[in-house]
Amino acid sequence: MAEYRMLVVNHAVETGGAERVLIRLLESLDRGLFEPALACPREGPLTVEAEKLGIEAHLGYPSPRLLEVKRRSVGNSGAGVLLYPYDLARTVRGLARLIRRGGFDLVYTNSAKADIYGSLAGWVAGRPVVWRLHDIVTAEAFSRFNMFLFKSCASLFASRVLAVSGAASEALVALGVPRRKVRTLYNGIDLASVKPERGRESVRVEWDIEANAPLVGMVGRLVDWKGPDVFLRAAAAIARELSGARFMLVGDATFGEKSYVDELKGMCADLGLEEKVVFTGFRSDVAEIMASLDLLVHASVLPDPLPTVLIEAMALGIPVIAAAGGGVGEIVEDGVTGLVVPPGDAEGMAVAA
Numbered sequence: 001m002a003e004y005r006m007l008v009v010n011h012a013v014e015t016g017g018a019e020r021v022l023i024r025l026l027e028s029l030d031r032g033l034f035e036p037a038l039a040c041p042r043e044g045p046l047t048v049e050a051e052k053l054g055i056e057a058h059l060g061y062p063s064p065r066l067l068e069v070k071r072r073s074v075g076n077s078g079a080g081v082l083l084y085p086y087d088l089a090r091t092v093r094g095l096a097r098l099i100r101r102g103g104f105d106l107v108y109t110n111s112a113k114a115d116i117y118g119s120l121a122g123w124v125a126g127r128p129v130v131w132r133l134h135d136i137v138t139a140e141a142f143s144r145f146n147m148f149l150f151k152s153c154a155s156l157f158a159s160r161v162l163a164v165s166g167a168a169s170e171a172l173v174a175l176g177v178p179r180r181k182v183r184t185l186y187n188g189i190d191l192a193s194v195k196p197e198r199g200r201e202s203v204r205v206e207w208d209i210e211a212n213a214p215l216v217g218m219v220g221r222l223v224d225w226k227g228p229d230v231f232l233r234a235a236a237a238i239a240r241e242l243s244g245a246r247f248m249l250v251g252d253a254t255f256g257e258k259s260y261v262d263e264l265k266g267m268c269a270d271l272g273l274e275e276k277v278v279f280t281g282f283r284s285d286v287a288e289i290m291a292s293l294d295l296l297v298h299a300s301v302l303p304d305p306l307p308t309v310l311i312e313a314m315a316l317g318i319p320v321i322a323a324a325g326g327g328v329g330e331i332v333e334d335g336v337t338g339l340v341v342p343p344g345d346a347e348g349m350a351v352a353a
Contacts, residue, residue: 001035002031002032002033002034002035003032003033003034004033004034004035004105004106005034005035005036005037005102005103005104005105005106006034006035006036006037006104006105006106006107006108007036007037007038007039007058007098007099007102007104007106007107007108008022008026008036008037008038008039008108008109008110009039009040009061009095009107009108009109009110009111009114009117009118009121010022010038010039010040010046010109010110010111010114011040011041011062011066011067011111011112011113011114012040012041012046012111012254013040013041013042013043013044013045013046013047014044014045014046014221014252014254014282015045015046015049015282015284016220016221016251016254017134017220017221017307017308017309018110018111018132018134019045019046019110020286020308021132021134021164021187021308022046022110022132023046023049023053024188024189024190024193026050026053026055027053028190034106036055036108037055037056037057037058037102037104038050038055038056038057038058039057039058039061039095039098039118040057040058040059040061041059041060041061041062041064041067042059042060043057043059045282045284047059058098058102060094061091061094061095061098061117062087062088062091062095062113062114062117063087063090063091065083065084065087066084066087066088066091066113066117067113069084069113069146071112071141071142071143071146071225072141072142072143072146073143088116088117088120091117091121092117092120092121092124093121093124095117095118095121096121096122096124096125097125099121099122099125099127100125104125104127105127105128106127106128106129106130107119107121107122107125107127107128107129107130108129108130108132109129109130109131109132110132110134111134112134112135115131115133115150115153115154115158116149116150116153119131119153119154119157119158120153120157122157123156123157128159129157129158129159130158130159130160130161130162131154131158131160131161131162132162132164133161133162133163133164133168133172133305134164134168134305134306135168135305136167136168136171136302136303136304136305136326136327137150137151137168137171137172137175138171138174138175138303140302140303141225141302141303147175150172150175150177151175151176151177154172154177154181154182155176155177155178155181158181159181160181160182160183161177161181161182161183162183162184162185163182163183163184163185163305164184164185164186164187164305164306164327165184165186165305165306165326165327165330166184166327166330167303167305167306167326167327167329167330168184168305168306168326168327169182169183169184186306186330187306187308187311189308189311189312189315191315193287194287194290194312194315194316195287196287196288196290196291196316197285197287197288198285198288200291200292203285203288203289203291203292204292207248207278207280209246209278210244213244213245213246214242214244214245214246214294214295215245215246215247215248215292215293215294215295216235216238216245216246216247216248216293216294216295216296216297216353217247217248217249217250217289217290217293217295217296217297218231218248218249218250218251218296218297218298218299219250219251219286219289219290219296219309219313220250220251220298220307220309221251221252221253221254222249222251222252222253222257222260222261222264223253223254223257223260224260224301225300225301225302226299226300226301226304227299227300227301227323227343227344228249228264228299229264229267230299230301230323230343230344230345230346230349231247231249231297231299231346231349232247232264232267232268232271232273232277233271233346234297234299234346234347234349234350234353235247235271235273235276235277235350236271236272236273237346237347237350238350238353239272239273239276241350245276246276246277246278247273247276247277247278248277248278248280248289248293249264249277249278249279249280250280250283250286250289250290251280251281251282251283252281252282261279264279265279286312287312287316290309290312290313290316290318291316291318293313293318294318294319295318295319295320295321295353296309296310296313296318296319296320296321297320297321297322297349297353298310298320298321298322298323298328299323299343299349300323300325300326300343301323301343301344302325302326302343303325303326303327304323304325304326304327304328305326305327306326306327306330306331307322307326307327307328307331310322310328310331310332310338311331314331314337314338319338320332320337320338320339321338321339321340321341321349321352321353322338322339322340322341323340323341323342323343323344323345323349324340324341324342324343325343328340339352
């Protein structure tokens with residue numbers, strides 16, 4: 001039996017970069033020291049991976065309306081905003097009850113929304129809370145109210161904040177969180193885990209892409225701040241100069257934002273890219289798909305805390321182009337280990353490619 005029980009709290013069940021990092025952590029965790037369990041909204045790719053590792057998932061956290069909270073708002077409707085305190089209190093109360101009844105010794109939050117309701121629940125339950133911070137909390141990305149929540153919860157209720165990059169650490173300290181609470185802990189990758197099991201050609205065959213066609217990809221969750229629209233505009237510019245080039249968007253939207261994928265597909269049609277762009281949706285074989293690329297593009301329009309996908313691509317020997325800002329400079333040395341372009345600059349991205 002493990003010495004401690006740890007409850008991992010994550011608001012998303014789709015496996016984006018933060019969730020892939022979490023899965024690697026759970027795979028490597030010393031089970032003699034920690035017995036982990038997962039608290040998340042519902043079943044999904046993340047719970048499937050947890051089940052493979054023999055980790056119990058507790059569903060229903062947070063309440064559905066809290067999933068509508070955005071970086072710059074607390075809901076999609078007036079009712080959602082008005083009911084936010086009720087939904088937050090309901091989630092905190094239920095999660096605190098789970099922490100106590102489950103005999104958990106530690107709460108580990110792994111996503112922005114979970115940082116807020118998870119730290120409040122840990123405080124109510126009288127348990128220490130550790131944040132794994134995957135965000136750069138600035139006015140550029142978050143509303144004033146959400147920044148207040150981050151500052152208050154980190155300062156008052158988190159025992160430690162483990163930020164994924166120096167940029168994420170410094171932004172939180174600048175917000176007013178005591179520096180003694182914040183540490184920088186970079187995401188590592190297991191080189192064996194990014195070793196593809198299938199050959200480049202067999203991956204391309206799935207989408208009818210010729211073996212010698214230049215293939216450019218973007219890997220990650222399809223949300224607006226990640227810049228998939230910028231990637232598509234750059235793709236259109238590249239296609240005008242290189243007619244045989246193909247492009248891939250590897251990933252899916254989060255719950256409640258599926259319409260954004262339809263917008264991107266409509267954009268493809270407007271740009272004349274319908275026959276050149278592949279939307280893979282959620283994939284569990286990201287390493288194999290990434291290994292089939294000739295170039296990986298990171299296109300975030302807001303500072304990205306630590307785009308692990310760049311580390312994974314570089315480990316595979318895939319050239320990278322990245323949008324400047326956030327933790328990108330802690331990974332890519334411009335002109336040496338990759339190329340860095342201004343965020344939102346589709347033409348500059350196309351020229352770099």
